[in-house]
Amino acid sequence: MSTSPRRFPLLIAALLGVVVLGLAFLGLRPSRAPTVEAAAPAASAPGAGRTITHAQGSTVVAPHPKQVLVFDLAALDTLDALGVEVRGVAGEYFPGPLAKYADAKKYPRFGTLFEPDYEAVHAARPDLIITGGRTSARYAKLAAMAPTIDQTTDDAHYLDTVVGNTERLATVFGKEDQARALIGGLRQSIEALKGTTSTRGKGLIVLTSGGRMSAYGPGSRFGVLHESFGIPPAAPSLKASLHGEAIGSEFILETNPDWLFVIDRDAAIGEGGGAQRLLDNELVRQTTAWKQGQVVYLDPADTYLIGGGIQSVRRLLEQISDAYAKPRQPPAP
């Protein structure tokens, strides 16, 4: 079947348009090229390792590993606090507090959190690989290449695992003193916060993404607010689920929380956040939280992306403490 020649240019124009669009897009972003320098031979003394137990079993790790690859932002955050230098990182996006790792010259990239660049990892001959959260599903494959420890946090025992993860890294790198100070400070601040939160009303955690909302309760990935920071849940029936429960504004109106904690997922990944626009509606405006100015936009990087690093938990805690420390606004008329 043939086409009249008149239509030909139209089709070509359409195809051309698609190609131009594609090229324009490719130009938007510098091509990523995780150049891996010639790998230094692993400098571990065999037989001198110690056994480290972690979320996915136990691993023999050489003392004072130098060539460390990190596939977890939370672990990166904790290592940063402990003052441990790393050989390489993974991912494309290093939010605020971890911005220094975005320097690909200093910290070469080994794929993304979900898809490690196995060949680069293999060529780098690391002494230690650290996985967690988003990369934990790739643990087995990475563990076959080099000693690997997994730092996944358990949402049901969030704070315990954050502490445990910090202690584990401290043991591996011989930074026990620093870890003790960090953990001690965190515990103290938590106790102080608990004293205020328990008497100041109930809270609801809402994550917004792409114009939709979902609610999270105790035991969920953000449940630490209820369980460890002592904020009574406004909707205790919320079950723990990774992506929360889809809700509408009516749910917030009926739950009527005294505190509304908002995680703007789109802001976490660098897009102009629409959480405020989404929540500022006739229904949510009637809640106690909104009327009293007790809507807290949690730092999306610390809650959503880095969540679980010892510093990110501390920053989250500070943010909530600040919110509770502010003088109460008189109820709007």
Place this chain on the structure above:
Amino acid sequence: MPTRSPDSPLLPEPAFALPGPRGPLPLLALAGLGVLVLAGTSLLIGVSRVSWDALLAPAEHPRALQVLVISRVPRTLALVLAGMSLGVAGLIMQMLARNRFVEPFTAGTAESASLGLLVVTLLAPGIPILARTAVAAGFSMAGTALFLLILRRIPLRSALVVPVVGLVLGAIFDAATTFFAYRFSLLQSLMAWTTGDFSSVLRGRYELLWGAFVLTVLAYVVADRFTVAGMGEAFTTNLGLSHPRIVALGLAIVAMVTAVVVATVGMIPFIGLVVPNVVSLIVGDNARRAIPWVAVLGAGFVLLCDVVGRVVRQPYEIPVGTVAGVVGSLVFLHLLFRRDSRVG
């Protein structure tokens, strides 16, 4: 100018010449009543307690009336408008492509609209919703035009080739969207805004859908042209009409409706596919007769899916896109097994 023969095997019996009754009107009234009942149910279902008692005594239950006006009525209207316009868009697409398996979600229309939305989000995240929708409409128009152009260039041996082409094209747009969403870490946001979901519909946040309604009315006004276009290009030209112009008009309506719906509430699959097929079983292929039916049943379908999604896990929700996918695929399979002799 070489063209397909007008009696291509794609179209079943030419329904144009049917002298029969004007369609069973009492049945249409009954369906309309059913939709009203569903709409009433939709008004009363939700997290807040809104009942007739509460509404009749607004002094005691001021919140009930408020929730009704701010949340329930807009949501129900949005459901009706989206259902009507998507159903009619599906009908027009089926006539233009002369194939029963085509709808905006199997022809790359919705996928290209979604690509357009992603482009807007990346390049100009803060622009107003109207501009977003306009860009999405431009993309979906281009995508659908590409689909129809490809259809003209490939030899059609079976009715199944058409939707396969549409699915392939849609998958290509989808792949492009997913690629850029992945590169910019927008995958989850993309999923959230493309899944059909009315949970964020409130007064002031759905009104764009009235635009889709206007387009649906326009489609009804010019319905006869689509019926003629469904007979093929040569037939249309013989009647003294410009086939390309009808196609362009239909394309514009379908693309704009799809873009408006995708931009405000996300993708709702199967309405444009299932509803026109059911209607054609009842009243045949005359667009003027079919459009009221498609509008009523489309609204009913979306209402039903959303009510189910809101009831199953109260007080949480299941997005209407998910429910429509399940319900729609079941109905569609049923249709396929029932009328396999007619679709081929």
